Amino acid sequence: xxxxRVIVCLDVRDGKTTKGIKFKGNVDIGDPVDMARIYYEAxxxxxxxxxxxxxxxxxxxMIDVVRRVAETIFIPFSVGGGISSVEDMRDxxxxxxxxxxxxxxxxxxxxxxxxxxxAFGNQCVVLGMDVKKVEKSEKIPSxxxxxxxxxxxxxxxxxxxxxxxxxxLGAGEICLNSIDADGTKEGYExxxxxxxxxxxxxxxxxxxxxxxxxxxxxxxKEGKADAALIASMVHYGTYTIPEIKEHLKSQGVPVRDxxx
Amino acid sequence: MIGIVDxxxxxxxxxxxxxxxxxxxxxxxxxxxxxxxADKIVLPGVxxxxxxxxxxxELGFQEVLNRLVLEEKRPVLGICLGMQVMAEWGEExxxxxxxxxxxxxxxxxxxxDPGLKVPHVGWNNIRYSPDSPxxxxxxxxxxxxxxxxxxxxxxxxxxxxxxxxxxGKVTAAVRRGNIFATQFHPEKSQDFGxxxxxNFLSWH
Numbered sequence: 001x002x003x004x005r006v007i008v009c010l011d012v013r014d015g016k017t018t019k020g021i022k023f024k025g026n027v028d029i030g031d032p033v034d035m036a037r038i039y040y041e042a043x044x045x046x047x048x049x050x051x052x053x054x055x056x057x058x059x060x061x062m063i064d065v066v067r068r069v070a071e072t073i074f075i076p077f078s079v080g081g082g083i084s085s086v087e088d089m090r091d092x093x094x095x096x097x098x099x100x101x102x103x104x105x106x107x108x109x110x111x112x113x114x115x116x117x118x119a120f121g122n123q124c125v126v127l128g129m130d131v132k133k134v135e136k137s138e139k140i141p142s143x144x145x146x147x148x149x150x151x152x153x154x155x156x157x158x159x160x161x162x163x164x165x166x167x168x169l170g171a172g173e174i175c176l177n178s179i180d181a182d183g184t185k186e187g188y189e190x191x192x193x194x195x196x197x198x199x200x201x202x203x204x205x206x207x208x209x210x211x212x213x214x215x216x217x218x219x220x221k222e223g224k225a226d227a228a229l230i231a232s233m234v235h236y237g238t239y240t241i242p243e244i245k246e247h248l249k250s251q252g253v254p255v256r257d258x259x260x
Numbered sequence: 261m262i263g264i265v266d267x268x269x270x271x272x273x274x275x276x277x278x279x280x281x282x283x284x285x286x287x288x289x290x291x292x293x294x295x296x297x298a299d300k301i302v303l304p305g306v307x308x309x310x311x312x313x314x315x316x317x318e319l320g321f322q323e324v325l326n327r328l329v330l331e332e333k334r335p336v337l338g339i340c341l342g343m344q345v346m347a348e349w350g351e352e353x354x355x356x357x358x359x360x361x362x363x364x365x366x367x368x369x370x371x372x373d374p375g376l377k378v379p380h381v382g383w384n385n386i387r388y389s390p391d392s393p394x395x396x397x398x399x400x401x402x403x404x405x406x407x408x409x410x411x412x413x414x415x416x417x418x419x420x421x422x423x424x425x426x427x428g429k430v431t432a433a434v435r436r437g438n439i440f441a442t443q444f445h446p447e448k449s450q451d452f453g454x455x456x457x458x459n460f461l462s463w464h
Contacts, residue, residue: 001425002376003383003403040450045383071277076405076448096273098448121270121306123379123407172407173381203381226382256383256403 003256004220005045005227006244007205008234010035013052015061033068039234040073042241045256047073048101048175048229051081063095070096078126080175086115093120101175103128104148107155107162110169117170126205127171131159131192132179144192151179163196174200175229177207185211185232193223205229213239213247220253262461263298265325266290267315269341270306278447282457292324300460301325301334303441305341309350309366309410312341313358322359329361329439337394337460338441340408343434346441347412361439363415369408371427379409386432386444388422394433394440394459395422402452404432404444411443 011018016030036047049069051062059082066079079092080101089100106113106127116125132151136143144159163174176196178189188209197204203226206219216228233239245255262279264272266288279286279302286302289295303325305312316322328334338346347358350366358366369378383403388395395402406424412431414420422433422442433442440460446453 001385002380003385005382070274072281074274074278074281074448074453075450093271094273096271096277098274123306123381172379201377202379203377226377257385257399257401 001254003254007046007048007227007229008039008044009048009050009229009231011050011052014058015065032065036069036073039241040075044241046075047077049079063091066092066095066097080128086119089116093124099124099126101126101128107146107148113166113169113171122170122172125171126173126175127166128175129159130177130179142195147179160195160199163200167200167202173203175205175207178209181209184209187215188219188223190219190223193219193225197224213244216244217248217251217253261298262286262300262302263289263295264302265321267319267321269312269315272304274447275302275304278457282454282461284461292320295324295328301336303336303342304339307341309344309352310356312345313356333438335438335463340443340445343441343443344410344412352410362419362434362436364413366410366412369411369430373427376427379407380426381407384424384426386422386424392421393463394456396459398452398455404452405448406444408443
């Protein structure tokens with residue numbers, strides 16, 4: 001049976017994790033490679049590194065992080081943030097990432113999905129989507145609209161249409177982030193996630209809103225997501241990966257078994 | 261030396277890193293002649309069946325691999341598409357001839373449950389034959405990372421070393437003598453995957 005994946009997201013700026021991440025025991029860890037290793041050993045199924053480095057000159061630091069992760073961590077991981085060309089994709093993939101994710105760059109230039117899929121294979125290209133709930137209209141029939149700039153700019157694109165278009169253009173997975181739910185810790189956007197998941201034939205990773213293990217169970221069952229992205233609920237030591245997986249198992253969600 | 265066939269089919273760094281991590285003296289072989297020095301061979305691959313066969317032929321790998329694997333019986337490990345091209349035939353983008361090392365065809369996965377997506381992406385547990393040298397030492401039903409839309413249907417069920425359930429039986433690993441292959445990615449499957457690499461390295 002295919003397991004549902006628990007994916008941990010790490011924000012990285014200039015090669016360091018952005019917040020003073022506190023694990024149980026109050027240890028501050030700023031090195032994304034060390035943090036990745038802790039989650040890896042705890043049994044997370046996949047990792048996402050989101051690069052929020054502002055200056056272009058410092059982007060090489062991220063490549064070095066990717067290289068160091070790939071040398072010792074043997075689960076899939078993807079890199080997103082600031083990828084706007086096939087060359088950017090190539091740099092990250094050749095450093096050892098399994099996948100890259102494109103978000104606003106794909107909205108502005110959808111061809112990049114196809115170019116990436118043709119150059120590296122569909123499985124390498126994750127389409128990141130930031131979505132906000134709006135009034136249903138002729139232009140936005142699903143009632144969910146694509147936004148960029150952290151939700152400040154509405155793009156006039158229907159989220160369901162864009163998900164299907166992204167699949168047609170060659171994306172291998174969708175990472176679906178609800179801007180409304182993001183940061184609330186009140187649960188994932190179940191209606192949106194189910195809508196997208198039921199209408200594409202590629203895996204959907206639910207993102208935004210995870211606060212307690214039951215939220216993951218809800219989005220993986222009711223929301224029909226294939227994977228759930230988590231960040232703060234593990235970064236601040238509120239929950240551990242084994243605790244989350246134990247809960248999912250108790251709710252009948254198939255998860256990957258713990259290590260040997 | 262462990263030689264990884266570099267037939268320009270996808271990124272080989274993660275395969276390279278995993279073998280190096282397990283202590284192997286490993287080299288990427290972009291020239292078929294480099295494989296002559298390899299005690300064992302790894303045939304990875306990501307992409308489409310016909311492209312892979314075309315590259316193996318045009319870069320001169322097919323002839324060399326046939327000699328080393330079939331005549332000299334050097335151990336080989338196929339991974340993902342590298343496993344699929346070991347079959348006689350593939351159905352991806354039309355009918356294409358494979359290396360023909362394992363009798364069988366590579367066909368699209370058709371899960372009985374229409375809710376199951378193709379490609380099959382993620383961690384799936386497998387079952388395996390207890391005498392498999394590649395999978396020895398693993399728990400009964402370990403999880404591995406899969407990314408694929410096609411799988412191998414073996415003519416001789418005795419060649420199937422492992423399988424998984426994804427709306428039906430999907431071939432997860434095959435073996436015929438010195439020829440080993442996995443549909444999943446051991447290099448992305450944490451400790452269980454590394455164990456498979458260790459088993460392949462120590463097999464003789």
